[in-house]
Structure formats: C-alpha cells, structure tokens
Amino acid sequence: MTYRITTHDATTGETTSHEMTDDERAAAVDPEIVDLVATITDQLAELEQ
C-alpha cells in the first residue's frame, strides 16, 4: 500500500503529494503505540519462556 502526504502552500496555492519515506513513516507513528507494541512483545516473550 502507498502512504502519501499531501502538502498545501497557502502562499502559492500549490498542492503537492508525495509517498512517505520510511523515516517519515517511522516518525508518524505515535510513540505511545511503539511503546505499547514493545510491551506486548515483551509479555509474549515472557509467556513463551
């Protein structure tokens, strides 16, 4: 799936759209969700032991 960001410049009236880079996608993810996923991963690992 393609993930795009749309940006509009009010000065020029120009609207552009570009596909997100991996860095942008990583930055867009809420840190709380990252922490939650890490916690769940840790708990699953403990259960498997």
Added chain:
Amino acid sequence: MAIKTFTSGETLTASDTNTYLNNGGLVYITKTTFSSSVAVNVDNCFTSNFTNYVIALNMTGASANTGIYMRLRSGGTTDASSIYLLSGFISYMGGVNLTAATSGGATTDWFLGSHDTVYYPNMPFRIEVMNPQVAYRTAIFATGWQPVNPMPYYRNIGGVTSNTSQYDGFSIIGNSASFTISGSVSVYGYRQP
C-alpha cells in the same frame, strides 16, 4: 466601524463599499482537497495578517475508523514534540452521557475526534486557532465528533501549547501512518481593522 443602514434608492458609494469590505468578518485564506493521505499539511496560512483563524475540515472518507489529530507546523516541519494539552467534554446524542475529555498532560498532538466509516461517516470539524503566528501560547477551540453505533458523541475541546513558539501552518493526521484520510480543509482569518 459604525453600523450604517442603507435606505431604498440610496447610492452605494465606493467609500462605503470599501469600508464594509475592509471590515468584514472572516477572510478566506486558502483551501485544499486531499485524498487517501496519511497527513494533510497546510503551510504559510498563519501570517502576520491575522491573529486568529478558523479551520473547516470536511471529511469525505478514511481507509478505516480512525482518530483525527492536529499538529502545528513551522517552516515546513511538523512539531511532533510533547507540547499539546487539551481538555473538554464529549456528550452522547443517544442519551444523557457527559464525559470529560483530557489529554492528561502534554502529548504529541491534539485529538480532535474521530471518523467512522459506517456510523455517521464524513462528519465535519471546526477548529478555531488563536495566536499561532505570535510568540504566545497557541490555543485552539475545536468542535467535532466521535461516531459510534448507533449515533455520535459531540466533542468540544480547548487546547493549548505548552510553549510559545510561532507557527505558520498545521497538519491533520489519522491514528498512525497506516490510516489514510480524504476530504478538504479551508482556512479563514478573523479580519482586523
């Protein structure tokens, strides 16, 4: 500006026209549409021309049920640091149910409400933004929705930044980089004498 009442047959002069045009209420600044986007950014809409603004966000779709969030931007960069505080309430339209809404401290965005793809989809949002371009705390007063089965909650919040940075734009985003949203966003300024 004094209120003038025109009478039947009276000539509308250029002076009167200019006076009323220059002292109108909201002034259109910009509008853009976006489709299947993780984020829609609007840059250079907050300028020294105005101190206060109103944003109309008209949703037309989303890839899945998602929260709708707002962040501020400066120089083409989104501020995703923990500077956004909010509180307010949500009220259910299906009965007496009033619940507090709070960010619980500074977070990385303002939660405006949510978009549901089944129950009351495409609900619009209105966001008033005050002081974004001056070196005071930026405040928002936002009204939106949290649709559920079978009808929506009305959401009314006040938000403020914990810093006094100056911003020239904003970003509207979904739950994460895996959700896309579609719609249009319009920005108006409160005209100043």
